[in-house]
Amino acid sequence: MIKEIFKNLAAGKNVISKADLPALSAEEEKKLIDLQKGIDRIFGKSLRIRQVDAGSCNACEWECTALTNPVYDIQRFGIDFVASPRHADLILVTGPVSRQMELALKKTYLATPEPRIVVACGDCTIDGGVYKGSYAVTNGVANVIPVDYYIPGCPPSPGDLLSGFLKLLVTITK
Amino acid sequence: MIEKVLDKAVKTREHLNELYIEISKEHLKKVCMYLYENKDALLRLIFASDEREIDGSFRVYYVFSIPGVDRFFIPLISLKGDDLSFPSITELIPSAHWYEREIQDMFGLVPEGHPDPRRLLLHEAFPAQSHPLRKDWGISDDDLKEWGEGLARKEKNEFMKVEGEGVYEIPVGPVHAGIIEPGHFRFSAIGETIFFLEPRLFYTHKGTEKHFEGMSFTEGVRLAERVSGTSSFSHSSAYCMAVERMAGIEIPEKAKAVRTLLLEMERLYNHIGDIGNMCAGTGLAVGYSRGAVIKERLMQLNDRITGSRYLRGINIVGGVTQDIFIYAEDILSILDLVTKEYKGLMKLLLGTVSHVERLENTGRLSKDIAMKMGVTGVAARASGSNDDIRKAHTHLLYDRLVFEAHSSARGDVFARMMVRAEEAECSISMIEALFESSYQGGLAEEVKEIPQHASALGYSESPRGSLFYWVMSDKNGRPLRVKLRSPSFCNWPAVPFAVHGNIVPDFPLCNKSFNLSYSGCDM
């Protein structure tokens, strides 16, 4: 098996080379490098994120998922999405917080060890976005748990998320 | 035709391909059964609307379509006064069960004889006897607070219990391990084998239908685009189609072409992404990554041609905002590349025994159950159905394109992958074919005044299956009712049947093979 893998690697078979990937702009590449430096310094090379969908339309989550694809490959910076809030440094919330998700969001927040950072992703999380005023949403994450940082957009693109994380790092170090 | 089963004359109303048939409560079962059994009609959706401002009645509509006939048969009943119950047809047509429970939650109309009349959309902490889609509904701040806290039990809604030696329960969710939407699953397992699964969804219920009523029809497009992220364009197309049909607008040929093109682009990025995602369920990292790269390429293309990775901001009531055909070169060259990469991916997947073995015979859904439960889209076609709205009720430019409804009789996870694979290839050739002609007309038709109390259906075949909107205007030409029926609402109830007898660790794989939307289902 191991032999097989090395053989494939050597032959370049089934390996995605950088040249095959959709390109990132020079600006995005620079963002990535700055981001890495910040994470290395502040989080000891490891930032663990727990994503919680609190009633989003699902586009925001797909953009978070896209961060883990080979194009953005956010894991190479020591950032990863984890399965349990107990392993997380940061909670990334999406959605306007539907009433029926309020309790679950609070519980997830409380299960995350302190110091915890809450980042709200997407216009919905600011004031309910397009759902603002509906009886079934709470019009924003801050009405349910304290928010440290917002990344706006509907949805924010993977690039927006990267620059959001970067700015967040700058804010934290201040 | 219907007259045959009824003794007295019935009132019918025809609008485009919709035939509304007013019947009395007593005749409901007979008419539905006639359509369902004698005509093999598919139950597309059931919905209610509060039309008390017109004549003091609530109405319940049953939308059927008969295979091979481009027409919707819509028996409807009116409920007035104190007697707000209607006969349940769930025991005759099982796919009616969720619709009837939904109507009970949202309108307080009682489906009499329903085998499982528990709440569906509204969880236990929501006040009793409170029905959001009624026009005179309101809720106090205290009730809202308690609903959000989620601790009160205002109307009991117990999980079904499976008892017997060795049966134990595994509760999962609503917050899951991955980056996915929330929902609760209650497994009753015996050893590793799933005996029974009861999903409890609607955690992301956002009151979307009611929210539509507070907007104008033109503003509603923005909301329709945000019902289910990865089907944004299918939703906005179906919504716009419903409003346009209601207002009597015929959109220009060019707008039709743009919509057809982008519907197929949406299907393409979803299907390829889904095929890649299924690899996450079998631990095939290289397949997952390669799928994700192709998807990302398509998303970036979406962004370049429409300004949105999710194809938002193109549809408006009356047409579209941009001519996408000017990007022919970009689109066709990316498609060339994607075709190559995608063929390589499929070769890899089908050549990986460990992957294929996990897919074969897993999560089997029989045709019989799929049909009875009213399953739609890829899931239905992978279980032997050949229903595809693009063919059954052809619209936009689909009548000019050559394609077939791909279908497989296997019903397992493998079949769902293969149906997606075939459809993705088909979408590519449809997109290429669209570029071979030129199209007349402007981008959008002007929206005239919207008539009073008019109504119409709109539909599309989204990547997940058939999608319906039904809209009705009030006396001021604003929305009186916007009903949306997402394919996930039809398919969720079938998932427990597909996972029965599978092992718990295969559940994520089965679930991914359906790839249902929570947000779309929960509304």
Ligand code: SF4
């Ligand atoms: S911000 Fe936009 S994309 Fe994100 S969940 Fe809300 S509606 Fe969806």
